[in-house]
Amino acid sequence: MADRSSKAEEILDTAEAMARESGFSGFSFREIATAVGIKSASVHYHFPTKDDLGVAMVQRYTDRFMATLGEPDDPARTPDRAFRDYVAAFAKAAVEERKMCLCGMFGAEILGLPLTVASETRRFFDLNRQWLKVLLARFGIDDAEDQDGKAFAIIATLEGALLLSQAYDDPTAFERAVAGLGILNQRDDSR
Amino acid sequence: MADRSSKAEEILDTAEAMARESGFSGFSFREIATAVGIKSASVHYHFPTKDDLGVAMVQRYTDRFMATLGEPDDPARTPDRAFRDYVAAFAKAAVEERKMCLCGMFGAEILGLPLTVASETRRFFDLNRQWLKVLLARFGIDDAEDQDGKAFAIIATLEGALLLSQAYDDPTAFERAVAGLGILNQRDDSR
DNA sequence: GTCTATAATTTGATAGAC
DNA sequence: GTCTATCAAATTATAGAC
Numbered sequence: 001m002a003d004r005s006s007k008a009e010e011i012l013d014t015a016e017a018m019a020r021e022s023g024f025s026g027f028s029f030r031e032i033a034t035a036v037g038i039k040s041a042s043v044h045y046h047f048p049t050k051d052d053l054g055v056a057m058v059q060r061y062t063d064r065f066m067a068t069l070g071e072p073d074d075p076a077r078t079p080d081r082a083f084r085d086y087v088a089a090f091a092k093a094a095v096e097e098r099k100m101c102l103c104g105m106f107g108a109e110i111l112g113l114p115l116t117v118a119s120e121t122r123r124f125f126d127l128n129r130q131w132l133k134v135l136l137a138r139f140g141i142d143d144a145e146d147q148d149g150k151a152f153a154i155i156a157t158l159e160g161a162l163l164l165s166q167a168y169d170d171p172t173a174f175e176r177a178v179a180g181l182g183i184l185n186q187r188d189d190s191r
Numbered sequence: 192m193a194d195r196s197s198k199a200e201e202i203l204d205t206a207e208a209m210a211r212e213s214g215f216s217g218f219s220f221r222e223i224a225t226a227v228g229i230k231s232a233s234v235h236y237h238f239p240t241k242d243d244l245g246v247a248m249v250q251r252y253t254d255r256f257m258a259t260l261g262e263p264d265d266p267a268r269t270p271d272r273a274f275r276d277y278v279a280a281f282a283k284a285a286v287e288e289r290k291m292c293l294c295g296m297f298g299a300e301i302l303g304l305p306l307t308v309a310s311e312t313r314r315f316f317d318l319n320r321q322w323l324k325v326l327l328a329r330f331g332i333d334d335a336e337d338q339d340g341k342a343f344a345i346i347a348t349l350e351g352a353l354l355l356s357q358a359y360d361d362p363t364a365f366e367r368a369v370a371g372l373g374i375l376n377q378r379d380d381s382r
Numbered sequence: 383g384t385c386t387a388t389a390a391t392t393t394g395a396t397a398g399a400c
Numbered sequence: 401g402t403c404t405a406t407c408a409a410a411t412t413a414t415a416g417a418c
Contacts, residue, residue: 160346
């Protein structure tokens with residue numbers, strides 16, 4: 001896709017990890033440089049400005065996230081299974097990575113972001129909504145407004161569950177929040 | 192409570208507004224000073240360090256928020272009504288103020304906060320969970336684990352709905368997320 | 383690609399006069 | 401309470417050598 005050098009990927013790894021813990025202002029070129037073993041001027045060689053770095057971070061995060069989801073209407077996967085996979089994508093952030101969703105973090109502080117990064121952040125949510133709409137149609141939810149509301153509700157709950165996991169530094173907060181949700185439990189028997 | 196001067200309140204107003212848009216690193220003593228018409232050294236007179244300011248911001252926000260909620264077991268208010276009031280407290284942030292919840296913002300970036308501010312932020316969520324548990328008991332939900340899960344799910348959805356409203360700069364995102372949620376619609380007839 | 387060196391700006395914070 | 405003056409550190413970013 002972007003065909004980046006391995007050093008550029010290392011930079012993105014580090015910047016993403018830092019941003020998912022403390023936001024866009026939560027990392028600096030110097031910190032990243034130290035972490036990957038180069039100087040800050042060399043980071044600027046790969047990503048001239050912080051805007052550029054921010055955009056690349058969100059694009060890579062979004063591409064990876066959507067790729068792990070697969071297609072919502074893949075006939076090889078039941079709707080129930082696809083929905084569980086969707087929840088699992090967020091659970092991974094809470095349990096394995098113990099970090100916020102990058103776009104959830106940027107979404108909250110979007111008014112303080114460069115416009116290019118803000119725009120790319122909204123794209124993440126647009127793609128998620130579209131993916132969920134296709135899936136909800138397979139559940140027999142055909143009304144567009146209904147699909148829209150349910151998609152928003154699902155994303156909100158999962159992003160909020162991640163937020164609580166961060167606040168408490170406790171992955172079980174994510175699990176408890178999701179387990180306590182009716183929408184998800186309706187299909188608890190389908191595993 | 193804190194018995195602060197009106198200038199200190201002005202400072203807190205400004206800092207809160209800025210933090211709810213772009214986080215803890217999203218405001219500086221100089222910006223605040225300019226906004227309230229004094230110099231940054233004078234801001235330090237009221238709040239010696241940024242830690243102090245952050246703690247005061249969260250304490251005041253939490254106190255105000257819990258005060259508007261009232262008592263969850265006030266017999267003068269039906270459980271349905273109390274729950275609607277709870278949702279309305281978050282809706283106010285999305286629709287009237289068009290800002291993130293201060294503690295939702297700080298919760299997401301909690302790993303980048305001073306420990307004192309982080310601790311105060313968790314208190315906000317502790318108080319919210321306790322309030323909801325008392326309310327859920329009135330709905331006949333007596334199992335403690337059940338109460339806990341549902342409380343987490345409700346807070347997660349509302350904080351996540353605020354996050355989406357910020358990301359899209361659109362209060363209707365909050366409303367759509369909440370409307371699409373089964374847990375809330377079950378009692379749609381009780382208004 | 384990475385470095386040294388450096389510029390311009392911003393940040394949190396303090397000392398001391400009024 | 402507010403000011404001027406100042407500080408040390410950090411930030412994003414650039415120029416130019418290797």
